[in-house]
Amino acid sequence: MEEALNFQVIIDNFTYFMIGRYPNGPLGGLGLTMYLAVVSCVLSFFGGLILGLLSLSRFAVVRHPVNLFINAVRGIPLLMVIFWMYFLLPALVGKTVPEATTVIMGLSIFTSAYMSQIVRAGIQGIPKGQTEAAISTGLKPWQAMLYIVLPQGLRNMIPSFVNQFVSLIKDTSLAFIVGVSELTHVGTQINNRTMAFPTEIFIFIAAVYFVLCFAFTSFSRWLEGRLAWRKSI
């Protein structure tokens, strides 16, 4: 029959869940999860911006390979991308690469492909007249994009970016598979050590992720409402 849950194990290991062995050792737990998510988010923002702009290029030579790359990355599981990084990075750099870097690169490339679609949709959502007006005032096409279209498009993309960040937070859990001691990994570690409390540990970890992700999801909805309101007046 069902057993009573005992959450004492969470209280005993709380700091370990949150920051790992920091400051006496490397950062781990929730702290490392957030570090991975934030660094990958910044990298994939720029990656997505560049890929998105290239995928809209006037030159087919640029557009087609970029679209092929984006669709290929979107067509395979994130886990595959991480394994590819695991193999390719050391071969490319010529020396061993820390696991955290491998994961950050995998997450960034994967998320860049998805962000590029947001960037693309955001740019295509700006009326063509804006570009035409900008070019007729004497701006070059790239200037029209950089100074006129992109600033307007980026504002509309913000809620989608926040949603991608939520996906990233969830996806950092895959770092577990290559042995990076983020929150999920810490959970399995404590589970292996204590043996008797898997239910409590994984409910707690799910709750931590939930609080974090739900906060950002709500923030994104609030932003969306605000943007709609600004457009309506």
Place this chain on the structure above:
Amino acid sequence: MLKYTFDWSIVTSGKYFEWLVSGLKVTLELSAVGIVCAFILGLLIAVLKMSHYRPVRWIATAYLEFFRNTPLLVQIFFWYFGSYKVLPAAVNEWLNSTNFEFAAAAIALTIYTSAFIAEDIRSGILSIPKEQMEAARSAGFSYLRSMQYIILPQAVRITIPPLVNQFLNLAKNSSLAMSIGVMELTYQARQVESYTFKGFEAFTAATVVYLGLSVVITALMDLYNKKVLNPNRA
């Protein structure tokens, strides 16, 4: 650069080829079970979420938000390692008598994906004008019959593309099942890698298979969009 000799023969024939094929079979099985169950569960949650009774709606919302905002991997671990304490003894017994790794992964994938599917179904149904329901009700159909004969047939057409997208996501997400030892495609690719040190070939093979799945389904979807959703265009 490292010196590396490619040997594609290991992944195109022989023992390791068979491993990859058996991995693909498990991936397809897991995806098929997940897709069917996630669709049924997602439909149920979508209906609950549109209920007239606030507590029912509230439960559906809690379900949606909770399972959408926690990582799939953690959900898999919960079902695999932790569920025995909260499930009734009979269910535990039944789960242990089956292939438990597979069952835990299937349950996690089903529940995770059902939350996304419910939202897609709901927005499909909400996109049907309210007047359709009002007309059906005033023609004498009950709420459920109006849903069955008037609203759902129209909503299904619009909902198919996002649903197929969720099914593709499910197939890709099934790769996470390797973390609890389900011998699906990614697991087998890794297995081949650790036996032969031919990681490049093994992962290329797996990548090509996943890509093939995506390409075929995406192409079918484009065809559907052209023929069924916008038959008058182009």
